[in-house]
Amino acid sequence: MKITENSIQIVNELYNTAKLISEREAEVFVDHILQAKRVFVGGAGRSGLMGHSFAMRLMHIGLSVYVIGEVVTPSIKKDDLLIFGTGSGETKSLVGMGEKAKSIGTSIGVVTKFPKSTTGQLADFTVKIPVPNSTIEDEINSIQPMGSLFEQSLLLFYDSIIIRLMEHLEIDSTQMFSRHANLE
Numbered sequence: 755m756k757i758t759e760n761s762i763q764i765v766n767e768l769y770n771t772a773k774l775i776s777e778r779e780a781e782v783f784v785d786h787i788l789q790a791k792r793v794f795v796g797g798a799g800r801s802g803l804m805g806h807s808f809a810m811r812l813m814h815i816g817l818s819v820y821v822i823g824e825v826v827t828p829s830i831k832k833d834d835l836l837i838f839g840t841g842s843g844e845t846k847s848l849v850g851m852g853e854k855a856k857s858i859g860t861s862i863g864v865v866t867k868f869p870k871s872t873t874g875q876l877a878d879f880t881v882k883i884p885v886p887n888s889t890i891e892d893e894i895n896s897i898q899p900m901g902s903l904f905e906q907s908l909l910l911f912y913d914s915i916i917i918r919l920m921e922h923l924e925i926d927s928t929q930m931f932s933r934h935a936n937l938e
């Protein structure tokens with residue numbers, strides 16, 4: 755298949771996945787972010803990279819946000835919100851961090867293909883990214899390898915959440931640019 759046709763097929767896959775995400779689950783996700791004192795975002799590998807992108811936008815809209823694992827990230831507290839993006843829901847480092855946060859009483863939100871996974875069960879709320887017919891090992895309805903369809907869908911979901919938060923907080927792109935790093 756031509757490379758450009760691959761791109762079109764990927765966009766179709768993203769469309770078919772995005773339209774199955776629950777609006778109600780997405781609104782609950784937004785409500786928790788708005789109520790949290792600070793937001794901590796976590797994820798491993800490519801899912802974690804999408805989390806970095808999300809955390810940057812949360813900073814741009816003026817929220818207190820940290821990425822798990824950065825050396826400047828402080829201890830998490832009860833009034834904070836912990837967000838994981840994890841396709842499998844079973845990534846070991848996240849399970850350990852989720853257990854720790856739960857013992858502190860921190861609210862946990864997990865965006866995943868598998869809400870019944872170990873991290874999903876630790877969560878106070880989940881958002882299911884319903885990658886069609888997927889299993890933990892593979893993505894049988896995708897032309898893409900490994901977890902790519904989940905990871906791209908996660909980024910689209912996170913960016914869609916940002917647009918909703920901009921509406922709630924009455925923030926525009928110009929204000930966000932004013933917070934963007936000036937030491938690049």
Ligand SMILES: O=C([C@H](O)CO)[C@H](O)[C@H](O)COP(=O)(O)O
Pocket residue numbers: 797798799800801802839840841842843844845899900901902905
């Ligand atoms: O980077 C990843 C890998 O390339 C699969 O596509 C995953 O995002 C990473 O392994 C984390 O896995 P999940 O927690 O299951 O998303």
